[in-house]
Amino acid sequence: MKKSTLALGLTAALGFSTTAVAGGAAQSIHVYKSPTCGCCGDWIDHLEENGFDVKATNSNNMGKIKAEAGLIAGLGSCHTAYVGDYVIEGHVPAEDIKRLLSEAPQATGLSVPGMPAGSPGMEMGGRSDPYQVIMFNDQGQTRIFSEYN
Numbered sequence: 001m002k003k004s005t006l007a008l009g010l011t012a013a014l015g016f017s018t019t020a021v022a023g024g025a026a027q028s029i030h031v032y033k034s035p036t037c038g039c040c041g042d043w044i045d046h047l048e049e050n051g052f053d054v055k056a057t058n059s060n061n062m063g064k065i066k067a068e069a070g071l072i073a074g075l076g077s078c079h080t081a082y083v084g085d086y087v088i089e090g091h092v093p094a095e096d097i098k099r100l101l102s103e104a105p106q107a108t109g110l111s112v113p114g115m116p117a118g119s120p121g122m123e124m125g126g127r128s129d130p131y132q133v134i135m136f137n138d139q140g141q142t143r144i145f146s147e148y149n
Contacts, residue, residue, distance in 0.1 A: 026052060030054075031081040034062060044056055046094060050095070052083075062079075070138055077091060078115060089111035090113060090119075093146075105135065107137045109135070110145055
């Protein structure tokens with residue numbers, strides 16, 4: 001069960017602002033991943049099944065890519081993607097990426113830290129761990145964008 005935790009007062013207090021934009025055509029997303037990571041491929045499948053046009057690039061230097069993306073400690077996962085002006089780190093559900101693009105907040109992007117079981121690309125039978133999608137900005141501020149239980 002998903003709970004949205006969008007709170008406009010908190011959003012403004014943390015320096016994030018929200019502006020609605022129109023969407024429509026398939027959104028392009030560029031994913032950087034390790035050539036040996038299977039769950040990254042499963043997450044890419046999830047994105048394609050949800051209407052994204054995915055370009056994938058294998059890299060043996062993911063640390064550099066994550067540093068260039070502006071990720072702060074504790075937000076990392078196995079793959080890093082760019083969609084529009086945003087960074088997407090880890091197993092973020094397509095629904096949350098679409099919401100991010102629709103609301104167009106002033107933020108760097110979204111992250112699902114680690115690799116929680118049950119997140120897109122990390123399906124493990126019936127196992128599903130609770131996890132949060134974190135919005136972050138270039139000042140190192142974070143807030144919960146959504147939660148999954």
